[in-house]
Each structure stands twice: as C-alpha cells, then as structure tokens.
Amino acid sequence: MNLRGALGGLLRDEFADLFLGSRCVGCQVGGRPLCGECALGLTGAPRRAVPRPLPPSLPATWATVPYEGVARAAIVAHKEDGVGALAAPLGAALAAAVGASMGEERTAVTLVPIPSARRTIRRRGHDPLARITRHAAVTLRRSGHQVRIRPIVRLARRVADQAGLDAAGRQANLDGAFRVVPLRISLQDWGNVIVVDDVVTTGSTLVEAHRALLRAGIPVHAAAVIAATTRRIATAGS
Structure with a gap:
C-alpha cells in the first residue's frame, strides 16, 4: 500500500470509531478509543525481548x-x-521497535508480518497485524526510512490456537507451519528484513517464521513487536 492509501485508511479508521462512539480502552472515559494520557502506555524506549528459555x-x-x-x-x-x-x-x-532494531541506520527496510489464519481473519472481519504494519510503515517513512511491506510468509498447514499452550506446546504446534511464497523480485533492494508481530511470548512464532525465511534464502536482520509478555520475557537493554 502506498503512503496516500495508508493515510486514507488511518482517517477512515479514526472517523469510523468517532462516529460510532467509543471509550478509552485504558481509563474507560468516553470519547476517543485512546486518550492522550493513556496513549503514553504505548510509548517507551524499545528494548531487547529475551524469552526464557531462549529458543x-x-x-x-x-x-x-x-x-x-x-x-x-x-x-x-x-x-x-x-x-x-x-x-x-x-x-x-x-515502528519504534523496528527503528530500535535498525539503530542509527537509515537504509531500506522490508517488513514481513506474521500471517493469520484465513478463518481467523474471517471471524474478526479484518487482519489486525496487516493494518498495524501499514501504520508502522507510514511512521517509519516519516522518519526517513525507505519501507516495503512483503507479506510473503504464509501458513502451510492448520495450527491450533496458541492460547494456553506452554513453550514446548507452542513450538510443536508451529513446527513447520510456515512457508514462503515464491519470489518474483530480486532481494537486492530489500535492505534489512524485519519480521513483525504484535506480541512475543515464548518466541516460537518468530522462530518458525525466521526458519521459513532462511529456507527461502532470505536473511533476517531482526524481529520487532509492540509488546513482550512479562511472565516469560526478560527485557534487557542492548
């Protein structure tokens, strides 16, 4: 999606929620879905997320x-x-997590989102990570990055819901679950490839996506997520 299309989607999302009415998800005060004060809960200095045990x-x-x-x-x-x-x-x-993974570099970056099952997208009526990734790309472009989104990782088979599974169960559930669609473009101008997701828990999803990309000959620079769970994740500055 180009910048104009991404901005158009942003405005449609904003006005739809304002028209329908909403409450802040943080403090429950009526008005916007996220008030200015609660929005601070989505900001911070990104840090390395280190699952324990480290897969x-x-x-x-x-x-x-x-x-x-x-x-x-x-x-x-x-x-x-x-x-x-x-x-x-x-x-x-x-976008802040992606930027942290890049350090001071202002090179091209390719975002590869973790895929959702089609049945899940149909149930929800939208693809949450795809929409978030488009907004992240807009933010990164404003910061001077050349950004592409390549949803090339797909599910190769049916997987169970990860909720309730421990680290070993998640790994077994996702083992060999991803494939990479055939590429018809050169990797030369991709820059740094960043796998993106909303949350990291045990790291099993990112591991399998990373493996699928490596099998396809695509090197991965890093992974970036909005949030890391605190029960199994120790964040360490790096």
Missing part, C-alpha cells in the same frame, strides 16, 4: 512496551473488537 534460531527481537495495562487492552480491543482507530498508535509503537 534457538530466534532473531534479535525488540519490543516497545510490556504486554500489560493499556498496551494489552489496546492490542486486544483492536484485534478482537475491531477498534480501527487504535491501529495508528499501535503502528507507532511497532
């Missing part, structure tokens, strides 16, 4: 905030309730 093949992963409080409420409301206006602040939080 092999996990790319360096950056998270902007812990998965709790306002961040958790905003991600769930956008994903499950379709609150479209939250895509912009969530996209900004994802």
